[in-house]
Amino acid sequence: MSEMLKNQVAIVTGSARGIGREVAQMFVDHGAKVVITDKDEDLAAEAVTAIREAGGEAISFCGDVTATDFAKNIIHTTIENFGRLDILVNNAGYTADNLVHRLTDEQFQEMLDIHLIAPFRLIREATPYMRDVAKKEIENGVTNYRKIVNVSSMSGVKGNVGQANYAAAKAGLLGLTKTIALEWGQFNINCNSVAFGFIDTRLTRPKEERGSVNGAQVGIPTKVRDAIINKIPQRRAGEAKEAASSIFYLSSPLSNYINGQVHLVNGGSYS
Incomplete structure (x- = not known):
């Protein structure tokens, strides 16, 4: 195992499968302890078991990230089990597509809840264990970098037919990312988006x-x-592991001077 993330603790939402699962595995492979989160308890348990059997450290916390008490409870569980929080990846999400003239208020709000409000709540709840801890470290002459990575979409950059709700939420997430970077950069907390x-x-x-x-x-x-x-110029879809690699990069010491950026991972496709 690499030790690039040795002893660091990471929360990755939506990490029982897909991109999130690949991210969690990469973190563990590089020495981190991971909190697996998903609505599917069985899949989350399988992911934790696989990580532990391979010699890594992981726990699961299952629930709906849009629930008002989710952020408080997962942060509490993380600190209770591991005592710290170094990396937060807001990855959980899905689509609920419809043309704008057919979108209901509920469909629009649904995308805001999971792609924008849930990440905001998690970041806010992490304040004592990321921002406040870092502030005390700096006062004592200690420098430790912490990372927040918000998973957006090309829909949030350029829009997309049938995704007014999803695109609006993902665009809002970019604004949140840049603001956190401005507010928390002085505390050695890098906040970026993919x-x-x-x-x-x-x-x-x-x-x-x-x-x-x-x-x-x-x-x-x-x-x-x-x-x-x-x-797509590369004439293929990206693989989950390739997407996860970009999140790993922005969560690692390799990106310590990258802050408030939007990292496009699209095979060269801009239209």
Whole structure:
């Protein structure tokens, strides 16, 4: 195991599968202790078991990140088990697409809740264990870097047909990222965002595979999916591990002088 993240503690939301699971594994492989979070308790338990069997340290905390008490409870559990918090990755999310003239208030609010309000609450709740601890360290001449990575999307950068709710939430997350970077940069806390393009996950798999999130079908019709991929300069979807690598980079000492940035991970696709 590498020791790049030795003894650091990370929370990764939505980490029982997909990109989040890859991120958690990378963190553990580089010496971190990880809190796995997901609504699916069985999948979360499987992830923790796999990490522990490989010699890593992990716990799970399951629940709905949009619940008003989620942030308080997961931060408390993290500190209770590991005594510190060094890395926070706001990764949990999904889509609820519809054309703007058909979007309901509930569909719009749903995307704001999970992609913008939930990350805000987690960052705010982490204040005593990230910002305040860092402030005391600096006063004592100690420098330790801490990282926050918010997972946005190219939809939040350029918009996307059928995703007014999702795009608005992800764009708002970029504003939150830049503001936290301005406020907390003086405490050696780097807050950055990754904006993913077409990554191969449940949300972008062929719709014919009948994947679902919260009981709603997700995915993209094969013909539409193929057309999107053909417009990507690299002519393929990104892999979950490739997406996770960008999050790892922004969570590691390699990015100590990168703050308030939006890291585009899209295979060169900008249109």
